[in-house]
Each structure stands twice: as structure tokens, then as C-alpha cells.
Amino acid sequence: MYFTICIPTRNRQRYCIEAIKAIAESEETDFEVIVADNSDDATILDDYFRTQLNDSRFRLLPPESTVLSMVDNWERTMPEVGGRWVSVIGDDDHIDPGVLQLIRRYEREQANLEVVSWARMNYNWPDNRAIQTLAAVPVGHSTHIPDRKTVSNQLYRWSQREKRPAGGFGIYHGAVRRSLMERIKRKYSDRYFEHPTVDFDNTCKVVTEAKAMIFCQRPFSVLGACVASNSASTQSFEAMQKLVDDFYREMGSGQQIQDDDFPFSPKLPGLAIISSIAATTWWFCRKYGVDNDGFQENFAHSAIQECLTSRTAEEYRLKVQGLRIGFEAFEGGKWAALFDPPEEFTPPVSQNQLCGVFKNNMYIRESGLEKIVTPAEFYHFAESFLMPVKHVVSAREVFAA
Structure with missing residues (x-):
């Protein structure tokens, strides 16, 4: 098995089923999906797996006797992973299993590669548009080998001085070698995931431990935000x-x-x-x-x-x-x-109003996406103006950042 996608989920079965359906449409065969259900009602996903999903690539981990914390629900997926590479997405997200073609290309070209990262689209489900919202689609397609010192400074020192550090490398909407995850467990408290802010916990450890990392500007997944999501x-x-x-x-x-x-x-x-x-x-x-x-x-x-x-x-x-x-x-x-913010503040009138291309992202007003409901549908819509996967994975050039 080459690639494993893990989907931890809690009480968002409707969205999780849509994520499963979309991934199941892929013609790729060398991957598996592990769904870790931490919901109060175990029957919904169990019934779906038994009566509707006829696909050996998918496995369901049922809820345990007590509700798990988020970090513990993530933790229990790893012993089940059969893939050489592993990725985690949210239950209201989407990932293109075709990304395994990209990972294969990078493995051939980059010695000691242990982390592959890619750009992500951002999309709000229709039930999460209480205000004017914009979807975002990165429109680049180049490959970059990051400078380790720069990435570390951005993550640990917040050197960019922006409201979020640009970590970007980790198992959440990225791919990490299973062998690196085992090394992380041995070194860090005998756990794969330790801190409750589980995605950044992993990013901190991956950036410290990975032998080689690589980034693709072309998006291969969608960060979805439903009404019940953290986003x-x-x-x-x-x-x-x-x-x-x-x-x-x-x-x-x-x-x-x-x-x-x-x-x-x-x-x-x-x-x-x-x-x-x-x-x-x-x-x-x-x-x-x-x-x-x-x-x-x-x-x-x-x-x-x-x-x-x-x-x-x-x-x-x-x-x-x-x-x-x-x-x-x-x-x-x-x-x-x-910490000296201005005394007076007036929100910009145009916030989330303007759409178009800005800093390598295409922003799309979501109120105009009437026929698009799920992150997967948005991904396929956005692919119409992105570099096709087959051209990205066939390229030979690597551009250092």
C-alpha cells in the first residue's frame, strides 16, 4: 500500500459521508482511507459502510466506549495505517487521491524525502456563509525545495510577523512518510500526536525531524468549513x-x-x-x-x-x-x-467583497456558486483553470525557493 488518508470525525457524519463519496470516485487503487469515528451515534457511519459503501479501500474505526479527545482520535489512526505515506484531512474537507502520483514523482527526484506539502483551496459549505464569503484557489504549479532555516524561523519564531505562522509542512493536508511518524513517536513522549492543537503539534515535529521536504504550488486538497467546523x-x-x-x-x-x-x-x-x-x-x-x-x-x-x-x-x-x-x-x-495596536479601527468596507486574482490566489465570491455544494465539487470546478495533474507530475524542473 502506497498512500493512506485518515479522516477523524465527530458528530459530522453528513459531511464525512460526502468526503468519503468524493474520494471513492477516484480511479487510483494504491491507497486506503481510514475513518476514525468519534461520534455519539455510531450507527450512522456504520450503516453507511455496511449498506452503501462497497469499496475495500475504506475502513471504519468505530467509536470507543467513551468520547476521545481530538488528539486521541488522531492517535488511534496511526497503528492502522498500511501506507508508505500518510495524510490527515478533516471530515468536511476533500483530498484528491491523485496526489500520490505527485509524491511518487518527488520520491524519484528527491533523496531522503519525508514530507510533501501542497497548496490548499479554501471553501465554505453553503451552511457556513452567515457573512459574505470568498473561496480561495491557489493558481501556481511550481515545485519548491524550502530553506530549512527559513521554515523554522517562520514556525518557531513567527518571523513573518503575520497573524499565523507559515508552517505548511505536516500530516494535515500534507503527506508524511510513515517511517518519519514512527521516528517521531520514539522521540516525542511515545506518541504520534501529543498536543491538543494536533495539526501544529505535528508540524513542529515534522519540521524539526524531516530529512527532506518539498512543496508544490498546485493545490491537491480543499480545506472545507461547514457550519460546525472550527473554521x-x-x-x-x-x-x-x-x-x-x-x-x-x-x-x-x-x-x-x-x-x-x-x-x-x-x-x-x-x-x-x-x-x-x-x-x-x-x-x-x-x-x-x-x-x-x-x-x-x-x-x-x-x-x-x-x-x-x-x-x-x-x-x-x-x-x-x-x-x-x-x-x-x-x-x-x-x-x-x-503590542501597540491603533486606538481607532474602522473595518474595511470591501472585506470579503472583492473577487479576482491577488498574490497567486483566485478569490471567488461563494454566493455565486449556487450549483456547487461540497468541497469536492468545488475542487473539480477549480480544476478547470489549474494545471492538469498529469502535467504537474510529468515535469522535471525543481525550483529552489
Whole structure:
């Protein structure tokens, strides 16, 4: 078996079934899909597998006797993996199994390759458009070998000073050699996945441990956002608060998102995403002795950028207030002066209104996509203006970043 796709899922069976249906349409044969069901009702996916899905490439892991935390549900997929390469996607996402052709090409060309990353489309399901939304399609197709130092600085030090670090290399919407995952387990607490912010936990370890990494600008997967997803919470403080509360309730005893010396709580209004990512990188570097000198100053600038992307003046006020409290407590307030967002803020009138090409992405107003419902349907629509897979995988050129 060459490639394994893992789909952890909890109480979003409708979306998960659509993800399964779309992947099952692939003519590729050298892959498998493991669905880890962590739902309260085990019958829905079980019935679908027994009565409708007649495909030996798919396997279902049923719910256990108690609800698992997200990180534990991810963890139980790995012993089941039969592929040489493994990827994880969300239950409301899509991945093109044809990406295994790309991985094969890169393995032939790149010695010691252990991580393949690609660009991802972004798409909101029709039930997740409470505000004006845009889908995003990366339109490049080049191949890049990343500079290890640059990637590490972006991830551990937040050197780009943007609201999110550009990690990009990991098992979530990427492909990692199974042998690397085994090496990670041996070195890091005898687990494949350790921190509750599981995707960035893996990215931190992959960037540290991988012998060679490669990136393709051509997208091969879609980050879908349904109304029940973590991404959907960015459209509503109320939705975000509920998801955070549910996440903490199901996280399990003995697990925590932030260390005591990092006082930026994901529970603060509007700050769940930036706080959880920053807490993960801070935790990883402290626990495993990774140098992240400069993180504090860069994070202060990133926090300002987080505030400036607010949709409303009230959202801006709440984010500034929460982050200011955090910086006043962080390392004795040493970095508080660097968190200096403007006193007045007016949201841009055109936010999520304009569509077109900007910085190698095609932005599409989703209100005009009446006939497109699922991430897979959006992927196939977007392929009409992307480099065909057969041309990407047949190319020989590799361009260093």
C-alpha cells in the first residue's frame, strides 16, 4: 500500500459521508482511507459502510466506549495505517487521491524525502456563509525545495510577523512518510500526536525531524468549513465560544493547550486560533529545547495583525483587550509595549467583497456558486483553470525557493 488518508470525525457524519463519496470516485487503487469515528451515534457511519459503501479501500474505526479527545482520535489512526505515506484531512474537507502520483514523482527526484506539502483551496459549505464569503484557489504549479532555516524561523519564531505562522509542512493536508511518524513517536513522549492543537503539534515535529521536504504550488486538497467546523467560528464570536467550550470539555484530564508561563488563553473572545497556535509553538520549543529566540517580539507584531483583520469595531476592541491582558502578564510585561495596536479601527468596507486574482490566489465570491455544494465539487470546478495533474507530475524542473 502506497498512500493512506485518515479522516477523524465527530458528530459530522453528513459531511464525512460526502468526503468519503468524493474520494471513492477516484480511479487510483494504491491507497486506503481510514475513518476514525468519534461520534455519539455510531450507527450512522456504520450503516453507511455496511449498506452503501462497497469499496475495500475504506475502513471504519468505530467509536470507543467513551468520547476521545481530538488528539486521541488522531492517535488511534496511526497503528492502522498500511501506507508508505500518510495524510490527515478533516471530515468536511476533500483530498484528491491523485496526489500520490505527485509524491511518487518527488520520491524519484528527491533523496531522503519525508514530507510533501501542497497548496490548499479554501471553501465554505453553503451552511457556513452567515457573512459574505470568498473561496480561495491557489493558481501556481511550481515545485519548491524550502530553506530549512527559513521554515523554522517562520514556525518557531513567527518571523513573518503575520497573524499565523507559515508552517505548511505536516500530516494535515500534507503527506508524511510513515517511517518519519514512527521516528517521531520514539522521540516525542511515545506518541504520534501529543498536543491538543494536533495539526501544529505535528508540524513542529515534522519540521524539526524531516530529512527532506518539498512543496508544490498546485493545490491537491480543499480545506472545507461547514457550519460546525472550527473554521466556521471565525464568522461568529458565539460559535467560536461554543466550539472552544466543547473542545475543552472533551480534551480530557492531564491535557492543556497553554503552559502556565504563556498567558494567552484560547478562551478569550475571538482569540482561539492565534492563541492555540502560539501556545503550541511556545510549548514545543520549551519542552523540547528548540531555539525560538525572537518569538516574543514577533508574536507581539503578529497579534497586532490579528486585531487588524477584525470584521467589526467591537471584535477589534475585544481582541485588543484580551491580548493586552496577556502581554501584561507575559514574562512580567516585558513585551507589552510592543503590542501597540491603533486606538481607532474602522473595518474595511470591501472585506470579503472583492473577487479576482491577488498574490497567486483566485478569490471567488461563494454566493455565486449556487450549483456547487461540497468541497469536492468545488475542487473539480477549480480544476478547470489549474494545471492538469498529469502535467504537474510529468515535469522535471525543481525550483529552489
